[in-house]
Amino acid sequence: MAVIQIREAIRDALAEEMRRDEKVILLGEEVGEYDGAYKCSRGLLKEFGPDRVIDTPIAENGFAGLGIGMAFLGFRPVVEFMTFNFSLIAIDQIINTAAKARLMSGGQLTCPIVFRGAGGAAKQLAAQHSNSFEHFYAYTPGLYVVAPSTPYDMKGLLKTAIRDDNIVCFFESELTYSLRGEVPDEEYLIPLGKGDIKKEGKDVTLISWSKNVHLALKVAEELEQDNIDAEVVDLRSLRPLDKDLIFGSVRKTNRVVVIQEQHEISSYGSYLAYLIQKDCFDYLDAPVEVVSSLEVPMPYSLSLEEIVFPSVARCKEAVYSVCYL
Amino acid sequence: MDISEIANFYRKMLLIRRFEEESARLYTERKIGGFLHLYIGQEAVAVGAISAINLSTDYVISAYRCHGHYLACGGSVEAGFAELLGKDTGCAKGRGGSMHFYDVKNHYYGGWGIVGAHVPVAAGMAWAVKKNKTGGVVLCFIGDGAINIGPFHEGLSLAALWGLPLIVIIENNYFSMGTPLHKTSPVEDLSIRALGYPVARDCADGFDVFDVRDCVSRAVERARSKNQTTLIDIKCYRYRGHSMADPGTYRTKEEVEEMKKKDCILQLEKILLDKGYQSLVEKIKKEVEEEITTGLSRAEAAKFPDPATVTNYVYVNS
Numbered sequence: 147m148a149v150i151q152i153r154e155a156i157r158d159a160l161a162e163e164m165r166r167d168e169k170v171i172l173l174g175e176e177v178g179e180y181d182g183a184y185k186c187s188r189g190l191l192k193e194f195g196p197d198r199v200i201d202t203p204i205a206e207n208g209f210a211g212l213g214i215g216m217a218f219l220g221f222r223p224v225v226e227f228m229t230f231n232f233s234l235i236a237i238d239q240i241i242n243t244a245a246k247a248r249l250m251s252g253g254q255l256t257c258p259i260v261f262r263g264a265g266g267a268a269k270q271l272a273a274q275h276s277n278s279f280e281h282f283y284a285y286t287p288g289l290y291v292v293a294p295s296t297p298y299d300m301k302g303l304l305k306t307a308i309r310d311d312n313i314v315c316f317f318e319s320e321l322t323y324s325l326r327g328e329v330p331d332e333e334y335l336i337p338l339g340k341g342d343i344k345k346e347g348k349d350v351t352l353i354s355w356s357k358n359v360h361l362a363l364k365v366a367e368e369l370e371q372d373n374i375d376a377e378v379v380d381l382r383s384l385r386p387l388d389k390d391l392i393f394g395s396v397r398k399t400n401r402v403v404v405i406q407e408q409h410e411i412s413s414y415g416s417y418l419a420y421l422i423q424k425d426c427f428d429y430l431d432a433p434v435e436v437v438s439s440l441e442v443p444m445p446y447s448l449s450l451e452e453i454v455f456p457s458v459a460r461c462k463e464a465v466y467s468v469c470y471l
Numbered sequence: 472m473d474i475s476e477i478a479n480f481y482r483k484m485l486l487i488r489r490f491e492e493e494s495a496r497l498y499t500e501r502k503i504g505g506f507l508h509l510y511i512g513q514e515a516v517a518v519g520a521i522s523a524i525n526l527s528t529d530y531v532i533s534a535y536r537c538h539g540h541y542l543a544c545g546g547s548v549e550a551g552f553a554e555l556l557g558k559d560t561g562c563a564k565g566r567g568g569s570m571h572f573y574d575v576k577n578h579y580y581g582g583w584g585i586v587g588a589h590v591p592v593a594a595g596m597a598w599a600v601k602k603n604k605t606g607g608v609v610l611c612f613i614g615d616g617a618i619n620i621g622p623f624h625e626g627l628s629l630a631a632l633w634g635l636p637l638i639v640i641i642e643n644n645y646f647s648m649g650t651p652l653h654k655t656s657p658v659e660d661l662s663i664r665a666l667g668y669p670v671a672r673d674c675a676d677g678f679d680v681f682d683v684r685d686c687v688s689r690a691v692e693r694a695r696s697k698n699q700t701t702l703i704d705i706k707c708y709r710y711r712g713h714s715m716a717d718p719g720t721y722r723t724k725e726e727v728e729e730m731k732k733k734d735c736i737l738q739l740e741k742i743l744l745d746k747g748y749q750s751l752v753e754k755i756k757k758e759v760e761e762e763i764t765t766g767l768s769r770a771e772a773a774k775f776p777d778p779a780t781v782t783n784y785v786y787v788n789s
Contacts, residue, residue: 202629207588208629211594219600238585238622248786249784251784252562252567254575
């Protein structure tokens, strides 16, 4: 098994799928000559040429819509947003064109497309570049939403997303592109809608996705000093959601903390809390806690930014709360 | 002029006119819900433009005033009425309604409700036909109300940049809903916007089906031979309101009546009658009436969608 970075896992997934199927096209800002703003498409322009690795002008609505038109006629575009912060310019195309096309046409249109890029905040990029928007897309019937946390999951899920005939919004993270992990040499796929237990435990369930899975793992590690054995559930997919995995863990531990970078109000974590109380009410020993970003646009200063994000300390407080410690 | 060609245009435009008149009636009877944007007055644009392409290799996409484009692409009258009535036999299985007609097998790709948003989609389809080397072109119809919104410009600028066989037709009916053109554009010739991308530009008289056909044919030739994108301004006029909810208080009855004197269908009827083809005109009228009556009665008799299918067509394999 090779140990590679997440950006390499993404690049390998793209390259393998582009070799396998000539209908797979990569387009977006900086994907070609620059090798990707975060170097996730290194070498792809050279291997596949400018007809299949397409540098676009800065026009998110335009190139997202363009990808949808390609997909209607049988291509399988992967549209890269430099970050999902800029997907707001294209959100009308994703939500009001792509996600509605199949229903509005009574099943005549198919739109096999992946919208991918970095989601969430990085470090000190200030308010306009630090949004966590995956719930906008997870809210929308017609879309799938994936937010993996490791090189292994990233590669296996991106390959599946590209092969899927539906619209997949694929969230990465600026802060974890360099994160390393083992990836098998042989080909593999991970199905959409299947979460993963990243650490087994019996006392409390920590639920997260994308880069905050690593925060949850760190929290779990520190909780060992308190003799609390935490289980870490990585959702991997937000839509479809692996409810069985969540409910199985909750019925085992009876205590839940959701860790998310979203603001709490109308967030994905709030939805998880609803689902868990509805389906596991009799199993819960405490109300579900949701640790979120504070209700403020992201300030620049590191001293403030650190307070806004869920921290190890805030997560541990939440765990103590559900354990009545 | 070839009589069979005139008769063919006359028949298609009359079919659209009658389809829309019946739709208006059904709407007032409350059998059609939601918005209903009628194409009455603009028939020569869809019929003339679509006659200039070959739907085996070419594609059409339009906005929400879409019944005319759907019918001009060969969409079934019965499936059109069924869609308006919300029936399972509709051209979008009762899921789309008036604004979202589709007939993918005839290469009519809808029927889109967000102003200007389908221009980049059309550019993507043009990218695909170019890549496939089929020699195909994409006709994209928009209204004059779409010329100030971002996606219109992004779509055209990408098409120009990559040399896509895309023809964007502005159906300039002088009103973006109820706001007159002079309040939304500093110039009346909207094709002038082509200069900035740049793409080729042309204009046509939307009351004259032959002028529309010839103008679009020139654009098709440029697209097929040189992958050149064209923006076309076609002046036309809708006789009815923006939608059925619109009493049209922003314009005078005299203005509408003046425009009706140039009516595209009456023009062709006059040509045919002047040349002595009265019986042909009568025959076409009768046949169109039969197609409308038969299609409507079948649509009315059809079933509404099965409630068990309410969540169908959200995902592939769902």
